[in-house]
Amino acid sequence: MLRYERARQIVIEEIGKRRGPRATAGVSVWEALGLVLAQEVRTDRQYPPFDRSTRDGYAVRAKEVVPGSNLTCVGEIKAGDTVREGLAPGKCVQIMTGAAVPAGADAVVMIEHTQRKGDLVRFERAAQVGQSIVPRGSEAAAGQTILTPGMRLGYAELALAAQVGAVQLKCAKKPRVAILSTGDEVVLVDETPGEFQIRNSNSVSLAAQVRIAGGEPVILGNAADRVEDLGEKIERGLKEDALVLSGGVSMGKYDLVENVLKAMGAEFFFDAVAIRPGKPTVFGICRGKPVFGLPGNPVSTMVTFELFVAPAIDLLSGAEVRALPLLEAQLAEAMNEKPGLTHFLPARVEWNGMLPEVKPLRWQGSGDIAALAKANCFLVVPADREKIEIGERLSVLMRKDVV
Ligand code: AMP
Numbered sequence: 509m510l511r512y513e514r515a516r517q518i519v520i521e522e523i524g525k526r527r528g529p530r531a532t533a534g535v536s537v538w539e540a541l542g543l544v545l546a547q548e549v550r551t552d553r554q555y556p557p558f559d560r561s562t563r564d565g566y567a568v569r570a571k572e573v574v575p576g577s578n579l580t581c582v583g584e585i586k587a588g589d590t591v592r593e594g595l596a597p598g599k600c601v602q603i604m605t606g607a608a609v610p611a612g613a614d615a616v617v618m619i620e621h622t623q624r625k626g627d628l629v630r631f632e633r634a635a636q637v638g639q640s641i642v643p644r645g646s647e648a649a650a651g652q653t654i655l656t657p658g659m660r661l662g663y664a665e666l667a668l669a670a671q672v673g674a675v676q677l678k679c680a681k682k683p684r685v686a687i688l689s690t691g692d693e694v695v696l697v698d699e700t701p702g703e704f705q706i707r708n709s710n711s712v713s714l715a716a717q718v719r720i721a722g723g724e725p726v727i728l729g730n731a732a733d734r735v736e737d738l739g740e741k742i743e744r745g746l747k748e749d750a751l752v753l754s755g756g757v758s759m760g761k762y763d764l765v766e767n768v769l770k771a772m773g774a775e776f777f778f779d780a781v782a783i784r785p786g787k788p789t790v791f792g793i794c795r796g797k798p799v800f801g802l803p804g805n806p807v808s809t810m811v812t813f814e815l816f817v818a819p820a821i822d823l824l825s826g827a828e829v830r831a832l833p834l835l836e837a838q839l840a841e842a843m844n845e846k847p848g849l850t851h852f853l854p855a856r857v858e859w860n861g862m863l864p865e866v867k868p869l870r871w872q873g874s875g876d877i878a879a880l881a882k883a884n885c886f887l888v889v890p891a892d893r894e895k896i897e898i899g900e901r902l903s904v905l906m907r908k909d910v911v
């Protein structure tokens with residue numbers, strides 16, 4: 509059976525092969541968080557635009573400042589002040605953080621290392637050339653490319669665009685991801701379920717995960733476990749950029765998703781992955797669109813989305829695939845797992861000491877949403893491990909939304 513790393517690679521390869529240019533739109537820098545840039549952004553001038561003081565203190569000639577030297581202060585320069593005049597030899601000028609350093613000055617001495625009496629400033633220690641000054645152009649030259657197509661716009665990237673005056677950004681349109689749950693027992697979340705029915709929580713978690721991954725969820729509701737209903741709703745889903753189904757991919761008599769997709773001409777790349785939860789995950793391409801059949805158990809749906817659908821949304825967004833948010837943590841208690849499949853167990857990682865420490869949570873298996881709501885990560889137990897000792901190091905897959 510496929511290891512999850514390989515299955516993920518297959519998703520990336522197959523979607524990567526078929527990736528075309530994305531439609532774009534101009535978006536305000538205030539609204540572009542999480543979008544993928546579809547243009548270059550260049551600086552409008554050099555950065556910093558002037559030699560900038562990084563301290564409140566005195567602008568000096570470094571060679572004139574040794575422990576105990578005194579200089580006459582000839583004025584002050586606030587952030588934003590126009591500075592045309594140079595600093596005369598033997599003088600200093602009071603300067604604020606963010607202000608322009610006058611010509612002639614080559615160091616700023618922080619105020620904490622000075623004493624002032626009237627116009628006379630006494631310096632406690634020697635100054636080094638360049639101290640507390642960021643030279644003009646040292647962060648970026650004028651006209652330099654600072655953001656490139658395919659970059660995802662986080663708060664730092666948005667600030668950088670704003671800094672250079674790029675307030676309208678050409679961004680890739682978010683991929684539209686159709687979400688279709690399946691199951692005769694499933695009712696809409698605003699309906700009251702009968703005694704043996706359940707609410708469609710998967711469509712809610714999937715919509716949230718699609719948003720976090722950078723896609724636009726399109727909720728198609730629920731299909732009954734009947735060929736005709738499934739066929740119709742899948743047909744509708746294939747109008748979007750990708751289709752994610754939950755449920756109906758196991759071995760049950762009414763697990764019809766794969767057969768219906770096959771009849772519609774889907775090409776499958778895998779229909780099982782060596783993980784638990786999430787083993788019967790299906791990935792295929794149907795009429796040019798990526799289709800994921802995720803198992804219906806809520807935690808299975810969540811894990812398999814992170815592993816296989818999130819990278820697809822990266823690619824469909826015109827971005828590079830982001831690595832899985834894996835980190836290494838020390839196991840807080842001994843464990844005994846059944847070998848054979850890579851396990852993804854709801855767990856909590858805490859940062860108490862040097863190494864993050866991870867504790868698996870009690871749970872009732874992959875239907876236990878409450879356990880996952882207490883978790884901030886999945887503990888990844890490799891397929892070949894059975895007895896694991898306290899203190900051993902294992903990988904954890906972080907939940908992107910709560911950490
Ligand atoms: P399935 O993968 O269709 O065999 O479903 C596995 C389990 O997940 C069953 O207990 C289902 O009732 C449950 N399930 C299926 N779809 C959903 C859904 N949309 N929301 C919550 N639970 C679901």
Ligand code: MG
Pocket residue numbers: 690691692755756804
């Ligand atoms: Mg089902």
